Amino acid sequence: MALAPFDDVITIDHLTTDPYPIYKRLRAEAPVLRVKSVGRTLLTKAADTRAVKDNPELFSSNDPGTPMERAFGAHTLMRKDGEEHMRERMAMAPTFSPKNLKTLWGPAYEEAAKAYLDRLPRGEIVDLFPALSGPLAARILAIILGIPDSTDEEMQFWSQALIDGAGNFGWADEPFERVDRANKAMNAKIASHVPRLKADPDQSALSVMINADDPIPMSQIVANIKIAIGGGINEPRDALLTILYGLLTNPDQLEELKRTGNWGSAFEEGVRWVAPIQASSRLVTEDTEIRGFEIPKGDVVMTIQASANHDEELFDEPEKFNAFRKPNPHQSFGSGPHHCMGTHLARMMLGKIMLPLIFERFPNMELIDPDSVVWRGFGFRGPLNLPVRLN
Amino acid sequence: MPAITFVSADGDRTTVTAKDGESVMEAARTNNIAGITAECGGAMACATCHVYVAAEWADKVGPASDPEAEMLEFAACEPSETSRLSCQITLGPELDGLVVHLPEAQV
Numbered sequence: 444m445a446l447a448p449f450d451d452v453i454t455i456d457h458l459t460t461d462p463y464p465i466y467k468r469l470r471a472e473a474p475v476l477r478v479k480s481v482g483r484t485l486l487t488k489a490a491d492t493r494a495v496k497d498n499p500e501l502f503s504s505n506d507p508g509t510p511m512e513r514a515f516g517a518h519t520l521m522r523k524d525g526e527e528h529m530r531e532r533m534a535m536a537p538t539f540s541p542k543n544l545k546t547l548w549g550p551a552y553e554e555a556a557k558a559y560l561d562r563l564p565r566g567e568i569v570d571l572f573p574a575l576s577g578p579l580a581a582r583i584l585a586i587i588l589g590i591p592d593s594t595d596e597e598m599q600f601w602s603q604a605l606i607d608g609a610g611n612f613g614w615a616d617e618p619f620e621r622v623d624r625a626n627k628a629m630n631a632k633i634a635s636h637v638p639r640l641k642a643d644p645d646q647s648a649l650s651v652m653i654n655a656d657d658p659i660p661m662s663q664i665v666a667n668i669k670i671a672i673g674g675g676i677n678e679p680r681d682a683l684l685t686i687l688y689g690l691l692t693n694p695d696q697l698e699e700l701k702r703t704g705n706w707g708s709a710f711e712e713g714v715r716w717v718a719p720i721q722a723s724s725r726l727v728t729e730d731t732e733i734r735g736f737e738i739p740k741g742d743v744v745m746t747i748q749a750s751a752n753h754d755e756e757l758f759d760e761p762e763k764f765n766a767f768r769k770p771n772p773h774q775s776f777g778s779g780p781h782h783c784m785g786t787h788l789a790r791m792m793l794g795k796i797m798l799p800l801i802f803e804r805f806p807n808m809e810l811i812d813p814d815s816v817v818w819r820g821f822g823f824r825g826p827l828n829l830p831v832r833l834n
Numbered sequence: 835m836p837a838i839t840f841v842s843a844d845g846d847r848t849t850v851t852a853k854d855g856e857s858v859m860e861a862a863r864t865n866n867i868a869g870i871t872a873e874c875g876g877a878m879a880c881a882t883c884h885v886y887v888a889a890e891w892a893d894k895v896g897p898a899s900d901p902e903a904e905m906l907e908f909a910a911c912e913p914s915e916t917s918r919l920s921c922q923i924t925l926g927p928e929l930d931g932l933v934v935h936l937p938e939a940q941v
Contacts, residue, residue: 493875496875497875497876540904540907541904541907541908542907707941711941770868770871771941772871772873774873776873776874776880777874778873778874778875778877779874779875779877780877780879782873782874782875782877782879782880784879786873786879786880787881787908790941
C-alpha cells in the first residue's frame, strides 16, 4: 500500500486567502493529500472527516507536538481523549444545560443584544465586526463564564492571543509573548472571582466548576475557561457576520425569511457555507488506511470541515448560499466526543434571538459594496469587516 | 439481525435490517434514513438523533438515562415519555421488529 500523494506547491498563504477552490480540486483529485507547507495529511471529503472524528482511539486529540500547551500554559481538554477528556468536559456541562439556556443565557443575550443594537447609528456606514459582532460575543461569554467585569476589549484580546498562540506552528516569539501577557491577565481575572462565587454560587462555568462536589484540579478549571474564551468569541462573531453577508447578498432569500421566520435554517447555512472553524487535527495512533492510502502511526491528519461542508456528494451547488438548504448535514460543530459544547448556545443566540432581532430593528439593512468585504483564515475563517448602512 | 421500522413525520414507513449491537442511530445512518441527523456521531452531545419509540415497544426499549433525558431537552421537537436519543438504543434480537417514529425536525 502506498502513502498518500505529496504536495509541495500549496502554501499556507493560499489556504489563508482563498482555500475553497483548492479544496474543491482536492476533493476531486486528491482527497487524501500530504501537504508539505502544513506538515499534515489533509482530508477533504465529508465521509473521511466524520469517520476520523468519530474514532478517537485511532485518531487522537492528544498531539503533544502542537503549540497549544505552550500557549495555554496547560494541557487542555481539547487535547485529551477518553475518560479524562469526558471528566473535564462534564465539569463545565451544567452551565450549558437546556434550562440555563432558556432561563438565564437566552434572556441575558437578548438584553445585551438590544443594548448593543441601540448603540449603533442609523443611516450611516458602520462596520459590524468591531461595532457589534465582536463585542457582543465577548459580552455574553464573560457573563456565562463568570468573569462579567472583563471588558469586551479584554475578552477579544485574550481570545485572539490564545488562538494565535495555539496556532503558532512557526514557534515564533511574538505570539507566545502576547499570549503570556494574556494568560497573566486571565489568571488574575479568574482568581479575582473565585471568592465571590464560592460565597455566592451561580450557574456560570467558573462557579459550577469550583463549587462541584468533586472538582477537577484548579489548573484544569482555568484551562477550561480559557478554552471557552478561545472558542467562544471568534466563532459566534464570524458566524453572525458570515450569515449577514449571505443574507444581504441574497435579498430574495432574506425577504422570504422575514416572511417565514425560519432564521434557524439561515444560521445552519451560514456556518456550513463558511465554517468558522475550518480545520482540526488528529494524531494517528496506529498504522491505518484511508481510501486505500497508508496512513502511518504518528502521522497527523487534518480534517477540513470547511471542505466536508462543500462535498458535492452531500450538497447541491455547495458554493452557493441557500438559506433554505435541506438537508444540511454540515460538520461545523464537529463530531464525536469533542463535538462543540457551545452548539445549542450558538443556535439559540444567533438563530433564535439575534437574526430576527436585527432585521426587525433594521429591515432595510444595506451591505456597502460586497467586494470590499475581506475574507481571511485557514484554521479559523470569517469576514474581517462588514460595512453596512442600518436602515 | 433485527428488523427496525422508521416512521417518518409524514407517515412513510421504512424497514431496514440492522446488525446486532449497533445503535438505532447507526442503523438509520447506514440506511440513509432522512429524519435522523446524528450530528455528533453518537457521542450523546447534540440531541439530533431524537426518536419517539412506538408505545408498544417502550417497555422493552426502556426509558432514557438521566444524562440522556437532560440532552433530550435540547431536541428540536418536544420530547414525549417514549422519547430516546437513538444513538443510545442498542439493537439485539429482543428488539427485532422495533418501530420508532421520527420527529419533524432534528435541528
